[in-house]
Amino acid sequence: xxxxxxxxxxxxxxxVFLGFSYYVTxxxxxxxxxxxxxxxxxxxSLIFTLLIFLFLFSFSVCVLTDPGEVPAxxxxxxxxxxxxxxxxxxxxxxxxxxxxxxAHKPPRAHHCRVCRTCVLRMDHHCVxxxxxxxxxxxxxxxxxxxxxxxxxxxxxxxxxxxxxxxDWDSIGNRPLKSFYFGCWCTSxxxxxxxxxxxxxxxxxxxxxxxxxxVLGPNMLKWLWPTAVSHIKDGLSFPTARxxxxx
Ligand SMILES: [Zn+2]
Ligand SMILES: [Zn+2]
Numbered sequence: 318x319x320x321x322x323x324x325x326x327x328x329x330x331x332x333v334f335l336g337f338s339y340y341v342t343x344x345x346x347x348x349x350x351x352x353x354x355x356x357x358x359x360x361x362s363l364i365f366t367l368l369i370f371l372f373l374f375s376f377s378v379c380v381l382t383d384p385g386e387v388p389a390x391x392x393x394x395x396x397x398x399x400x401x402x403x404x405x406x407x408x409x410x411x412x413x414x415x416x417x418x419x420a421h422k423p424p425r426a427h428h429c430r431v432c433r434t435c436v437l438r439m440d441h442h443c444v445x446x447x448x449x450x451x452x453x454x455x456x457x458x459x460x461x462x463x464x465x466x467x468x469x470x471x472x473x474x475x476x477x478x479x480x481x482x483x484d485w486d487s488i489g490n491r492p493l494k495s496f497y498f499g500c501w502c503t504s505x506x507x508x509x510x511x512x513x514x515x516x517x518x519x520x521x522x523x524x525x526x527x528x529x530x531v532l533g534p535n536m537l538k539w540l541w542p543t544a545v546s547h548i549k550d551g552l553s554f555p556t557a558r559x560x561x562x563x
């Protein structure tokens with residue numbers, strides 16, 4: 318049962334942290350800044366709630382989507398492999414066999430020791446989603462990192478403005494100061510880590526494959542994690558020559 322994947326310490330930690338962040342952002346910081354009775358307070362709460370919902374949806378898709386196993390019937394195309402234009406020849410990577418699965422591996426597939434299987438276009442095994450990031454869930458992973466980055470920047474901006482707006486001299490409450498400072502440091506640290514991760518993945522995507530290969534041809538569906546009807550079988554990939562002919 319795939320739902321069992323949610324039973325892991327990192328995933329439970331993500332939910333606990335998310336619940337905490339959601340509560341403090343809405344009921345402490347937005348309340349403190351605008352007040353939840355004002356239209357600005359309601360609007361900011363709704364925007365943050367939507368971001369958290371989109372994050373949770375992409376997160377669940379990432380956890381529950383099979384990253385893509387190599388079909389048992391897969392056999393490398395010998396004729397194709399002999400072509401000097403093929404990508405694996407250029408990069409010096411040849412289709413090979415996996416000793417552990419005793420089966421052929423297409424280009425870009427790797428064996429994951431945690432999942433105990435070969436995964437198509439394997440990126441990495443991510444403990445935070447308790448799943449591999451591979452061919453079928455790479456888009457939802459990218460979209461997940463995008464929403465996490467936007468939500469954490471939003472969280473950081475609200476905390477920063479709230480902290481600077483407060484008249485600390487007249488408050489003189491040390492535990493409250495420490496709480497604000499702790500939340501501010503966490504939000505800035507998280508935004509930097511997630512922003513770097515997003516930038517790195519966008520860089521890799523732009524260099525390894527076209528944006529359309531990952532996100533799909535319809536721009537309106539780019540940020541929807543389950544819009545993946547455009548992805549191919551993951552057994553072969555277009556070469557530089559194919560792309561230039563298009
Ligand atoms: Zn394997
Ligand atoms: Zn794995």
